[in-house]
Every structure is written in C-alpha cells, then in structure tokens.
Amino acid sequence: MATPLSDPSQSPLQTVAVVGLGTMGTGIAEVLAKAGRTVIGIDISEAQAAKCVAALEASTARGVERGRLTEQERAEILGRVRTSADLRTAADADLVVEVAPESYEVKQQIFRELDGIVRPETILATGTNALSVTRLAAESSRPERVLGLHFFNPAPAMKLVEVVSSVLTAPAAVTAVTDLALDLGKEPVAVGDRPGFVADGLLFGYLNQAAAMYEAKYASREDIDAAMRLGCGLPMGPLALLDLIGVDTARTVLEAMYTASRDRLHAPAPILKQLSEAGLTGRKAGRGFYTYEAPGSPAVVRDTLTPPEGGDLAPGREIRSVGVAGSGTMASGIAEVFAKAGYEVVLAARSAEKAQTAKARIGKSLARSVDKGRMTAESAAETLDRITATGTYDDFAGVDLAVEAVAEDLEVKRQLFAALDKVCKPGAILATTTSSLPVVACARATSRPQDVIGMHFFNPAPAMKLVEVVRTVLTADDVHATVREVCGRIRKHPVDCGDRAGFIVNALLFPYLNNAIKMVQEHYATLDDIDAAMKLGGGYPMGPFELLDVVGLDVSLAIEKVLHREFRDPGLAPAPLLEHLVAAGCLGRKTGRGFREYAKR
Helix, strand or coil: CCCCCCCHHHCCCCEEEEECCCHHHHHHHHHHHHCCCEEEEECCCHHHHHHHHHHHHHHHHHHHHCCCCCHHHHHHHHHCEEEECCHHHHHHCCEEEECCCCCHHHHHHHHHHHHCCCCCCCEEEECCCCCCHHHHHHCCCCHHHEEEEEECCCCCCCCEEEEEECCCCCHHHHHHHHHHHHHCCCEEEEEECCCCCCHHHHHHHHHHHHHHHHHCCCCCHHHHHHHHHHHHCCCCCHHHHHHHHCHHHHHHHHHHHHHHHCCHHHCCCHHHHHHHHCCCCEHHHCECCCEECCCCCCCEECCCCCCCCCCCCCCCCCCCEEEEECCCHHHHHHHHHHHHCCCEEEEECCCHHHHHHHHHHHHHHHHHHHHCCCCCHHHHHHHHHCEEEECCHHHHCCCCEEEECCCCCHHHHHHHHHHHHHHCCCCCEEEECCCCCCHHHHHCCCCCHHHEEEEEECCCCCCCCEEEEEECCCCCHHHHHHHHHHHHHCCCEEEEEECCCCCCHHHHHHHHHHHHHHHHHCCCCCHHHHHHHHHHHHCCCCCHHHHHHHHCHHHHHHHHHHHHHHHCCHHHCCCHHHHHHHHCCCCEHHHCECCCECCCC
C-alpha cells in the first residue's frame, strides 16, 4: 500500500481547485484537505457548494466520533476548504480537477475559461471516465498540461486513481499528478486515453451484458445479482451496481466505449435507454432496475417484479438418498455437502480405489472443519459414515437424486447419463454439474428427459453458496421444484437459469476476463495494473489475471470457445494471447506458469 509523504509541502501541487461539487467532487475535496492541501471548491450552484461544506462537516465529525481525527485536526481540515461559484477563484491553483457532468460541451467550456484564468504552469485534470482526454486537451491552449485524473466513488475510501495521459501530455505533468496521488494515500495506475480506461473499460462491458441478460428475460434481476455476488465474491450484483452508478451515466459511458471500439458488447442494451428516458435512473431517482424507499436511499422495497415470499413452485419429490458420480475435487465436495445436510450419499467412481480416495479427501476436509471449530468430531464422524464409496454405478439403484460431477466432456457425460438411466429407479432425478455443456444433450441420452436438470455447484462446493439450477425445455416442474427445495436443505442459494452456454456466472465472467486479456495483448495496460485496478476500483476479490491462472487457462479457453460458438458474437472470440499460452502449455498455477510464473511446489 502506498505511504503518504510525511511532508505535503514538498509537493509542487499545494493549492487544488475542484470544479463540480457533486458526490465525487466533494469526496475529492475531502481527500485533498485531509492530505494538507488548500482546496478551492467551485460550483455554479451555491446550494451545491453549501451541500459540499455540510457533507465535509458531517464526514469529519464522524471521524472525530470514531477517534480517527482530533477536534483540532478537524478544524484544520475544514479551514483548508473554501467554496465559490466563480471559476476565477481558481487563479491561484497549482492543479484544477474538473468533475463536471459527462458532456464535452460542458467540460470544454470549463477548460476554455480556465485557460484565461490560471497560470501557465497550472495542470488541468479531468475526472471523466467516458470522454476523450485527448479531445478535451486539444481544445485547450496548453494541451501538454491537460490529463485525466479518475477517482473512484466514494473517493475517500477507494484506493485506485487512474492517471490518464493523452498523446499531448507532458511527462512532467504526469509525474507531478502521480506523486500527488501517492501523497493522498492512493494507488495510481498509468493508462492511455480510451473510453472507460482500465477499470470502467472492463466493468461496463460486464454491466451491459448483465442488463441485456435481464432484458432477454433469461434470469430475474435478483438471480443475476445473487449469482455474481455468491459465485464470484463481488460486493454488489451488476444490476444493483448499475442503479448505484446511475443508469443514465452507464449509458453515456457505454455509448463512448462503443463509439471507440465498435464492439457489440459495448453497444448499450436497449433497456438502459428505456430506463434513462423514463427517468428511472437508479437510486438517485428512487427507481431503476429495483425500486427504492426514496430517491437516494439504498433501501430496496418490494415492487411488482419482486418474487413472492416462499416462491410459487409446484410440490416436489421426496429426496432421502443422493448418488454422486465422480472422484475429483468437485465430486467429493458435493458429496460432503449432501452428507453434512443429513442425506445418505453413495459416492461412485470408475473404481473402488478412486472412490475411497475421494472419501478420504472428504475425511480430511471434515477434520479441518473440526480443527477450526466449525463442527464437532462426533458430527464429522457421523457425516463421513453417511457416505458409501463404491466402484460401480449399480449402487445408484436406490437413490432419489443422482448428481454427476465427471469430466467436462459431452460424450463422457452422455454415456454416464445413459448408464444412470438404466440403473436409477423410476422417478429418480438425474442432475449434471456441467458449467458449459448443454444440459438437454445429457437429458436426450436418457429415456426420461423430464427428470434431468442442471445443478451447477461452484468450487469449492462446501464453501461456495451458489447453485445454478438449469432447466431444459423438457424438465418437469416438480423436478425443478424439488431441486430448489434440496438447495435450501443443503444451505445453498439457488438461482434459476435456462439451458444456454455459460448460464449466468460464466456468461458474464468470461467475456470480462477475455477483455482483460485483450487489454494486455494490445499493450494498453500491464497485468499488474489491470489486476490492481479491478481489485481497488471494482472491489473484486481477485484481479482477472490472478483468477485466470487459478481457474486454468485451458479451462478458460474452452469456456470462451463455447460462448463464442453459442452466441456467434465476434466480441466473444477468445483473445489470441490466451490461445497462444494454452498452446505453449502455460495453463496457470497448475503448470507453474500462466500469465505469471509460480514457484514449483
């Protein structure tokens, strides 16, 4: 983490004007004042300026209450900030940070006026995340002193700052602003001028696809958001995040990105236009994808789209015993989950030895839980006793639910489902854990396609709460109802989705990963900067390249190919760099080298 300089007076950027005192401008003013800078807050609205001062007073008061500031420090911070409605008060500024509305006309007018006000050596920074810094610089009489300085909301909390150079920017200006960002305790990332830069360039494509997925009625807003929170560990679901950012803002950013890239993935989903033009712009309006208690409130309230309490599913089938087919990490994890929930489990593999190895893996997992105080030794022993390891699928004859977790190969799965069809009793539900293959193809390998469904667990199954429940056009209602009920009993969160490539999570996750690879491939940003940007700016638990190396580049490439084949969108074509690394045998952590190199175990 960056350490602020001990003496702020060593920086040449002592006095900073912030133009535009909305939420972002107010946050930037607070960060600067706390770091010892003199701040001139400028807004054409005196009411907005007053609101900024009130917000700073409230924020610093909370700092005193929590012991982070003394009363004297609070007074000093507030004393460093003065506000004005007159742009001419920026005359003494060493740096001007503009965070006005995302409009070329508005921003260019501000820059033209500043040219006649500030000193020749003053640096002009725009806080845009959607507009061209180069275009704004070209309108200025000092283009070499113009750059982008993109903070993330809320500015006091978010560590990332993107420092954006145009082809006209002087290196000295970039250095001065980068040093300032470090002095503010931020993590600056140097990027070139293209819409969205790094973090938003990756984030908004993903948000756009989520909006399109919802618009197509593929999944509910609640299920899309829950899938990405629980399946990827994200702090917010994409539709809730769109409401927070502002649907109109997202549309503006995407329009700019599409203009530059002509990538269909950046073409704003029509629903964004519909919501924007109806004034349903998200939290700030009180309604967007969700409905809120009041404009500006984070509290979601029920509306006509909210699922009914307890659901409205048909009565299900009784499930007492479960068969799990496979001997890998996923199979043993799923068997552990069912056994912990009290189900009798038959764990079957291609040989008795493989099945026993899988059961031994479960035993070690349960022992770790005991060591960590999550369960008693007695409970762990009872759980393990519920699992019968076997080398034949014939032992699935009495199970009520059979879950396959074998290799991600369609022919292998089809052969297994044909075998299960012969072995399992009438009325038994047959489930596949596939993450990318068509569930209906497994169903068609049986004489009972109505009993076949997808149950996509996430790895590691004992820890991950999400299960994607995948209905085919042939799946019976009571089978779907039963599987959702079972998910509740094993303490998992089910989300419903149709039988198409990627379901929810992979269909949204892997295009984002692929776009990150394209950024590196095009020499736009480095692996480290992209990973830092998504962790610090997007709140992601892992950067895209960390995640790719963990998942496996071969697995990632296979999923990318499936998505490209299914949706026929050129933007989903696997990045050539990914294909080259896989061809070279660089598959990630499992081979010791992927996008990064790893120490051999």
